[in-house]
Amino acid sequence: MKIRDQMTRDVVTVTPQTPLGEARSLLEEGHLRCLPVVTAGRLTGLVLQSDPRVSAAPPHTPVQDVMAPATATVGPQSRIERAARLMLQHDIRGLPVVDQDGMLLGVLTASDLLRAMVHSPREHLVLSLDAAARAVGPRFRLFLGGGPQSATLMRRYSAWVRHHTP
Template structure:
């Protein structure tokens, strides 16, 4: 299964010049644990709950680009779900940005998405076995 069939398309993003306070509000409202950081449509970083926690007390005065991670691990829409799962396990991360050939962010896939796919596969296999 290609990741394009599982990813969240057009995810909510944050700008590198936004404050961490604004980023935290967006994350809290959407119940997200990570936010892609995008500038001019291109992925430039990712901000996680952990990154925000490290700057508590300074969220209003700290910019996203001071806390975001830039050594990004990404996949393309043509990678498989298995590729994404292997990368997430190998690097111990909970989400992967999906980036097109031109560097534009097109989606995100998280551990929750992979668990949903796993349950679909298990349910399908169970129907075949019991069917």
């Protein structure tokens, strides 16, 4: 399943010159965690709700003074499993979707991934769950206690995935 089929296309954005007070209002009113910063359609950074600089800076501060770099992005042709791995690896809940020139096409959120899994055919769900389990394997084992039971469960899960994957 491709990202282009699951991403959110209607994205609220700001420019580097947007006053921070306006960006904060957009985050709050839209119940957003992140605002892409664009210049002529090209992604230049992100305003993150969780960034202490965003809450501490005066409202008239230009967004460019507090924006964070977009450390992880995906292309529209990428598979959603890749996006899931990146989100887990970077501990983020959304990814900007950009073309080869850096133009912002949309965002893929954790909600978009869950929606894709719920509405996808069973084999896509199995492959997606398998990719996620491999990406978080060590965390999963730690959650289970890391003992012999977790190893047994991981072996059973892997066998189940092999058996149920076309």
